[in-house]
Structure formats: C-alpha cells, structure tokens
Amino acid sequence: MATDLTAPTGGSPRRGAPRLGDVLWYLLMTALSLIVLFPVWMTIVRALSSPIPYLRNGLPPYPVEVQWNVFRSAWTEGDLARAFLISTVVTLVITGAQLVTSVLAAYSFAFLRYPLKKLLFALTIATLLLPIEVTLVVNARTIRSWDWLNSIQGLSAPFLATAFGIFLIRQAFLGIPGDLRDAAMIEGYSHWRFMWRVAVPVCRAPVAGFALIALLSAWGQYTWPRLAVTVSDWEPLQTRLASLAVQNIDRSNIGFAGALIAAVPIVVLLIVFQRQLIRGLTAGAVKG
Amino acid sequence: MSMGVPRVEGRAAGAAAKGPRVREALLGYAYLVPAFVVFGIFFFYPLGRLVQLSLFDTRGVFANQRQEFVGFSQWWDVLGGEEFRSSLWITFQYVLFTVPAGIVLGIVLATLAHRKMKGIKFFQTVFSSTVATSVAVASVIFFALINPEVGYFRNISWLSWLNTENPDTALLAVSVSSVWQNLGLTFIIVLAALQSIPDDLTEAATLDGFGPVRRFFRVTLPLLGPTLMFVVVVLVIFAFQAFAQIDILTKGGPQGRTETLVYRIFTIQFDDVNTAAVMSLGLFALTFVITLFQYGMLERRVTYGD
The missing domain is CATH 1.10.3720.10 (MetI-like)
Incomplete structure (x- = not known):
C-alpha cells in the first residue's frame, strides 16, 4: 500500500506492486548495513557509557549511565x-x-x-x-x-x-x-x-x-x-x-x-x- | 609544435651550443634533489645499513662501538630459526584470512549496490563508510567487540574467537577487524569499476539469453579483472604491513599466535638489532617479490583491457 503512494512520485523504474525480489533486496541490504554499522554503534555505546557501570552491567549493546560530556x-x-x-x-x-x-x-x-x-x-x-x-x-x-x-x-x-x-x-x-x-x-x-x-x-x-x-x-x-x-x-x-x-x-x-x-x-x-x-x-x- | 624550438636553439647557437642543454640537465637534477634527499636518507641508506647490521654483530652496549663481522651466520640463525618461521607463517595466514574475504565481500556488496533503487545512496554511503577509519581507529573499535575481558563478544560463545583457551582463532578474530576496515575502500573501487562498465554490454548479454549469474561470471567479472588485481595488490600489502591491529588488539598473544613479521621486528629491535635487521631484509625480499609479481600481472591485464 505504501509503495502505491510512493511509486508514482518517486520516479522509480517500475510501477505497481513491489516485486518479491525487490523486497528481499531491501531486507538484505538493511541486514548488511546493520552488520557493517554494528561496530560503530558499539563504539558509540562505549564512548557514552560510564566505563565501570557498563562493565558491571555485563557489556550490554546499549549505553549505561550516559555521560554526554565525554567528548568535552x-x-x-x-x-x-x-x-x-x-x-x-x-x-x-x-x-x-x-x-x-x-x-x-x-x-x-x-x-x-x-x-x-x-x-x-x-x-x-x-x-x-x-x-x-x-x-x-x-x-x-x-x-x-x-x-x-x-x-x-x-x-x-x-x-x-x-x-x-x-x-x-x-x-x-x-x-x-x-x-x-x-x-x-x-x-x-x-x-x-x-x-x-x-x-x-x-x-x-x-x-x-x-x-x-x-x-x-x-x-x-x-x-x-x-x-x-x-x-x-x-x-x-x-x-x-x-x-x-x-x-x-x-x-x-x-x-x-x-x-x-x-x-x-x-x-x-x-x-x-x-x-x-x-x-x-x-x-x-x-x-x- | 616546432614553433618554440628554433627560437630557443637559435639563441643558443651563437655561444656554446651545449649551453641550454646543460642548463636543462642541471635544472632536471635540481628538481630531483628534494625527493632524493628524502629517499637517500630514509630509503637507500637504511637498506645499506640493514645489510651491514645483518652481517655484523653489533650487540654491544652502544651501536658502532663493538662490531664484529660474522658474515651470513646471523642470516642462517634467523631464517632457519623457529621465531622467524612462525611469524612468517602467521603473516601468510593473515594474508589468507583478510585478502580473499575482503575481495569477495567487496564484490558482493558492490554488485548488490549497483542498482537503480530508491535509497541506494544511503546503502552506498553505509558500505563505503569504513574508509573513514584508520587502522588504529578500526582496531580500537574492534577492541570493544573482541577483547576477551571487556569486549562485547565475550558473552557470545560462537563469536568469542579471541581467548586464551583456544589460541587458534585469535588471528581470525584480528583479521575480521582488517576485513571490516578495508571494506569501504574495496567497495568504492569495485563499485566505481562496475559503474564504468557500459550498460550496452550487459544488455547485449541479456539479449543473448545470459541469466544474471552467467552474465556476472562471463561478462562482469572478466571486465573487473584489472581492478580486482589492483585491489589484491593493495590488500596483500596492507596485510604484510599489519602492525596496529596486533599492537592494539593482542600484543602478539595469546601464546605468540598473532605475532606477525612487522610486530616481531618492532618488539625485538631494541634488544637485538641484528636479528631485526635480518628479519627486515626478509620482509623486504618478500614484499619485493610479491609486488613485482603482482604488478607484472597487473600490467599484462591492463594492456589486455585497453
């Protein structure tokens, strides 16, 4: 449904219902992007977290006790x-x-x-x-x-x-x-x-x-x-x-x-x- | 084209006919001086000095104070020794772990991203983003992932490759950081090559009834040949020079299983400069042969392509 709205305005090469191949392509590209970006995300997590609490929490994939002033x-x-x-x-x-x-x-x-x-x-x-x-x-x-x-x-x-x-x-x-x-x-x-x-x-x-x-x-x-x-x-x-x-x-x-x-x-x-x-x-x- | 020449020669003809030519030669040499001063001090002199250090025993308290000519004996000691052979093997393994994986991933991502789709710019940006990292930055990033004590993968058994219980996977763990770091560069180069292939070529292949797989292997891949050779050269050289990864991620451990040649040279040079000199020359011989071989192949492929 969403593609019906975007396809005509977007100048996409194909119109109408999305093809299965295209959907799979988007899924694959998104998954690959997440894999490529994951190390960067973890670096941001480590930069923003307070080091000791982060370790105590068992190294989660999200920041712990965020310190926004770390860059300063x-x-x-x-x-x-x-x-x-x-x-x-x-x-x-x-x-x-x-x-x-x-x-x-x-x-x-x-x-x-x-x-x-x-x-x-x-x-x-x-x-x-x-x-x-x-x-x-x-x-x-x-x-x-x-x-x-x-x-x-x-x-x-x-x-x-x-x-x-x-x-x-x-x-x-x-x-x-x-x-x-x-x-x-x-x-x-x-x-x-x-x-x-x-x-x-x-x-x-x-x-x-x-x-x-x-x-x-x-x-x-x-x-x-x-x-x-x-x-x-x-x-x-x-x-x-x-x-x-x-x-x-x-x-x-x-x-x-x-x-x-x-x-x-x-x-x-x-x-x-x-x-x-x-x-x-x-x-x-x-x-x- | 010959308009300017008579005037220059005409002016010179009267006096010494050699004058302008001598001046041109002097200018030619003069323009080379700055570069050759640097090459002389930091490239040619070190090479000679390395040969000297490899033939003399200078393990005195001060360099140049105690020098004993020992001929090639240090060469045989080092090249036949366990240390050199193990770090050589580790360096080769590093090439094997990083180069093929890097090439294949680069081709796969570039092929996937070589489509006219909505949002393609976003994906292309993501895939090329790791080109913004240096080796040190990429290694620090992976330190947060693979370090056995404070790395995220510590908790995930099938990804905790860097640990003391199983030193066999340590080098593989370090290799992943290099593959990731080089991905952006490989992706950009391969994508640029893909985009330079004219559409009519692939369209003609499609009209001839080539399916996407056959089209890729029979048309696209051969056309990428020279580019891929170039990428291989670059990645192999990167792998041979691997140092920051080891220095930051493992310090050569566990049990010396990640001591690449450059890392070994770095660590022993203060204690034993003669051994370090022989190893440096060994590294030189190796990179020399490989680069010559690869550039030879590259040249042939490129002239083929033209």
Whole structure:
C-alpha cells in the first residue's frame, strides 16, 4: 500500500506492486548495513557509557549511565586536543611537502632531458617496493641520533617525499598537450613558471586526488609514531586514542570517543571531496 | 609544435651550443634533489645499513662501538630459526584470512549496490563508510567487540574467537577487524569499476539469453579483472604491513599466535638489532617479490583491457 503512494512520485523504474525480489533486496541490504554499522554503534555505546557501570552491567549493546560530556572531557582530560593538533600539523607538513617534492620530481621526469634519467626514475619507482616497515629499525635510529624523537620533524621526516606521488603526477604531466608547452615557450615562460602556472593547474584533478590520499595516509599513521614518539605528550591522535582505549579501563570511554573524533576530519573530507577522492583511490586501478 | 624550438636553439647557437642543454640537465637534477634527499636518507641508506647490521654483530652496549663481522651466520640463525618461521607463517595466514574475504565481500556488496533503487545512496554511503577509519581507529573499535575481558563478544560463545583457551582463532578474530576496515575502500573501487562498465554490454548479454549469474561470471567479472588485481595488490600489502591491529588488539598473544613479521621486528629491535635487521631484509625480499609479481600481472591485464 505504501509503495502505491510512493511509486508514482518517486520516479522509480517500475510501477505497481513491489516485486518479491525487490523486497528481499531491501531486507538484505538493511541486514548488511546493520552488520557493517554494528561496530560503530558499539563504539558509540562505549564512548557514552560510564566505563565501570557498563562493565558491571555485563557489556550490554546499549549505553549505561550516559555521560554526554565525554567528548568535552576527552578534549581536556585525555589531552586529545594536543594529540589532535600534533596530528593536524604533521599531516599538513607531510601533505604539503609531498606535493612540492612530487611536483618538482614529476616535472623533471616528464619535461626535462638529461643523462641517467631512466636510472633515476627506476630508483624512484624502486622505493615503492620498500615499505616503511622494512626501514623502520634504521630510520628510528637515524631520528634518535638527530635528537628528533618526540618532535614534529621526527614524525614527518621519512614521509616528505613519495614515489607514488611522483609517479601519478608525472603520468598527468605526460598527458599535457605539446601545443600548450610550445605556446608557453613562445610566451617566454620559464620552466618554473610553466610548472606552477600551467602544468599543475591543468592537472589539478589528479594532483588533488593525490593530495587527498596523502592526507588520509598521513592522518592514519600508527606504526612510525609508535617508534618516533616515546612520551605521551608527543603522541599523535592515532596512538593516543589507542593507548587511552586499551590501557586504562576506567578512562577507556575517552579512548572510544577519541576514535570517533579521529574519524570526523576524514568524514568531512569524504563528503566535501567525494569525487576527487574516488578518482584518487581508483587512479592506480585503471591506469597502473 | 616546432614553433618554440628554433627560437630557443637559435639563441643558443651563437655561444656554446651545449649551453641550454646543460642548463636543462642541471635544472632536471635540481628538481630531483628534494625527493632524493628524502629517499637517500630514509630509503637507500637504511637498506645499506640493514645489510651491514645483518652481517655484523653489533650487540654491544652502544651501536658502532663493538662490531664484529660474522658474515651470513646471523642470516642462517634467523631464517632457519623457529621465531622467524612462525611469524612468517602467521603473516601468510593473515594474508589468507583478510585478502580473499575482503575481495569477495567487496564484490558482493558492490554488485548488490549497483542498482537503480530508491535509497541506494544511503546503502552506498553505509558500505563505503569504513574508509573513514584508520587502522588504529578500526582496531580500537574492534577492541570493544573482541577483547576477551571487556569486549562485547565475550558473552557470545560462537563469536568469542579471541581467548586464551583456544589460541587458534585469535588471528581470525584480528583479521575480521582488517576485513571490516578495508571494506569501504574495496567497495568504492569495485563499485566505481562496475559503474564504468557500459550498460550496452550487459544488455547485449541479456539479449543473448545470459541469466544474471552467467552474465556476472562471463561478462562482469572478466571486465573487473584489472581492478580486482589492483585491489589484491593493495590488500596483500596492507596485510604484510599489519602492525596496529596486533599492537592494539593482542600484543602478539595469546601464546605468540598473532605475532606477525612487522610486530616481531618492532618488539625485538631494541634488544637485538641484528636479528631485526635480518628479519627486515626478509620482509623486504618478500614484499619485493610479491609486488613485482603482482604488478607484472597487473600490467599484462591492463594492456589486455585497453
């Protein structure tokens, strides 16, 4: 009956009584959605509940003795504000540096001619085969020897350049029509000016896609901060919320609130830059 | 296209004809400097240093103070040792538990959500939502579910996989958190690929009398090939790098049954940097071979597709 009312106005492909297949589809999709969202619901429950009463009540799937001010106290007591700030600064430093180093190197590989270019490009691509986990042990010693433990520069340094960005942006640069370059040459553009005034703006879609991926991965880092930081004052958000949630049971609600807080900036990015992000995520899938 | 070239060359021809070319080369190198400083310090130097650490015994009080060349003996000790082999096996198991399940679930959800129905945007948003979580956030979320003392599943016997009585299911329990976390990414990528398949192709298959199942396996799935290869590469690399999950959920336990290679390297590096170096190089060799293999396959598939 309800579908009789909605079908004509909704512009649904089919009219009339709902088909059994469609009903089953809705049931299935709803069930799957509930399964996917259940872990998030339980995190909200744990964030809002007072930790000890919640445990005493035998871990129910609903909040116990709700504390609405948990997000505010997470911000102050849990020092999540400081961790959030550290994460924000490190993420912006890494993303900004990766953009600059990638654009420069990509431009060099795409437009300039010089000996040994092939070899240097191969070396660049070779770093893709070297995950940070392999170099962890030595990099931690390097940072320590520079006295960069517990610092913004220590958290950022190994990530200031990435072959992934160089590769993606080079691919985009190679697609720039020759006419455009020649026109710029006639206008007397220097390489520097052509790079920033023409090449990057023309390739803004792939560059933005890469920037978003860089933001996401810098924000989500966990392994390197576990080594580069030894005091809780310098913990970025990801390691801070984990230690809060796991280590101290009567303050664990703050950690769970932190997990929700850490997801917020990404959700905002996702909503605002949905299209660019999908392009960035699928860039490697279509053209390797 | 050649309009600009004569002017540049013409200006140079008078003086040293090599001038602009040298300048271009210098500029080319200069633009590479920032990236290569980072690569040099944090990629190439560590690789060399790891080789050195693996060939020398530096287990002195201070690094570089006591160094004894021991050749490959540490290699044989580590690679033949129980510790390395068990964490290698656990890492492989982690790949087996997370990658196929992640791919299949991604395909199923994306196929289900690739329909023009009312409310489809809502379901698509829900399925892609886990892309907003980092590994640490997803692990903390699953800590609330699977922790044997304070996790919700503690009360549900068929879901309490993480416990000391039965360590066999511990890794599986951790894997679920990774599958869940990667679901959003896989879903988005597969759905985008599905949407890029032209409707006429599937319609033509329907006209040819293909049922939905046959249409999926004979038309859709082959067209998804390159995309799925890419997703496999990404998921395998994620699985090899698994660390936060272990660090937050199990600390390697129970009975060392969730000690992946990266977690093992992380824990022993302070006590025994030489063993950690050999294990790091082992991890490198492994990821190297797998990535090359996968990109090789990917390349072939992609050129096929074009």
